């Protein structure tokens with residue numbers, strides 16, 4: 618445990634030196650420098666949860682969560698690399714890939730030589746992900762993929778994609794190399810957040826892949842791959858939400874202690890104290906949820922998936938509330954990009970949309986609640 622906590626100290630130092638000072642510039646240029654990605658790979662961050670045999674650090678979900686939080690506090694686009702490359706793609710290949718796929722892809726992902734992206738969403742298909750229109754057909758020994766994906770984080774620089782495609786509602790996941798003929802990407806700029814995360818549209822036009830590119834089995838691309846990938850993604854986003862919430866709280870407390878109005882520091886006003894008190898309470902609750910979800914994942918607890926959804930839903934919601942309150946406490950300064958809360962406020966919104974929107978989390982959580990907390994012998998006492 619001491620060794621693992623030392624890793625977190627190292628992550629903090631790295632984030633303070635290599636990421637935080639440049640986060641605003643990453644946004645302006647809408648790009649993460651390749652050199653930063655290489656440095657993160659050298660530190661082992663890109664493969665933090667992969668076992669050592671695949672070049673990873675072998676971190677458990679709690680320590681990986683804390684690592685994600687530290688990177689996320691410094692810069693959301695940099696944290697998105699962990700969410701997509703390491704969690705959605707890497708952890709999915711680790712848990713669902715063949716031995717051959719794991720041995721091939723994971724060391725390349727650990728070293729940063731290959732960046733992975735997850736291509737599920739399409740221009741007309743988002744939440745209803747089972748309806749993907751990207752199509753595959755078998756032609757001899759190969760599969761031919763046609764379709765368009767949208768909002769693909771790191772799609773602009775990814776070396777390969779996990780592509781979710783359908784053949785008459787038989788959904789299959791493929792690992793598709795970017796250099797194959799027929800793969801085209803187009804950057805999406807001007808986003809509310811994730812501006813440096815190379816979000817892109819990806820087109821697949823008569824792209825031929827071989828059978829060994831199938832991740833999982835033909836027909837289980839949704840149940841076995843998408844569900845698993847989103848679960849890994851939600852775990853990452855839960856900690857990402859905590860990062861934004863904590864960073865917003867730190868900023869609002871520091872500002873409230875410095876800023877004076879009516880001759881007194883603004884933190885002395887009870888209405889400001891109310892905002893800070895609620896933020897502290899929500900963050901403590903969110904941290905407990907993140908830790909409990911991560912612990913349950915470590916123990917392979919049967920409720921770990923639902924606990925992860927709850928953690929993702931709650932932390933992304935409170936991240937939005939606390940980032941908004943942090944802007945409020947900063948007044949006019951909070952609306953300026955001279956202060957970090959302006960960026961946190963924008964970035965928080967994305968967390969309520971990706972890896973299943975808040976509405977879908979509510980639906981999943983309520984279905985669970987309706988089963989778990991139903992008492993068939995319940996009676997009104999009049």
Ligand SMILES: Cc1cc2nc3c(=O)[nH]c(=O)nc-3n(C[C@H](O)[C@H](O)[C@H](O)COP(=O)(O)OP(=O)(O)OC[C@H]3O[C@@H](n4cnc5c(N)ncnc54)[C@H](O)[C@@H]3O)c2cc1C
Pocket residue numbers: 701735736737738741742743744745767768769770771808810811816967970971972973974975976977980
């Ligand atoms: C910055 C960013 C990065 C992203 N990265 C990726 C990525 O790497 N890979 C990828 O595949 N996708 C990615 N996405 C896409 C993201 O996962 C989708 O935007 C998300 O799933 C929602 O789909 P949609 O945008 O089509 O919205 P829609 O599905 O059209 O939903 C619109 C609204 O309707 C609500 N809604 C829909 N259905 C229901 C329902 N049954 N009940 C109640 N409410 C409902 C939603 O909650 C939402 O509020 C990214 C998106 C963004 C913004």
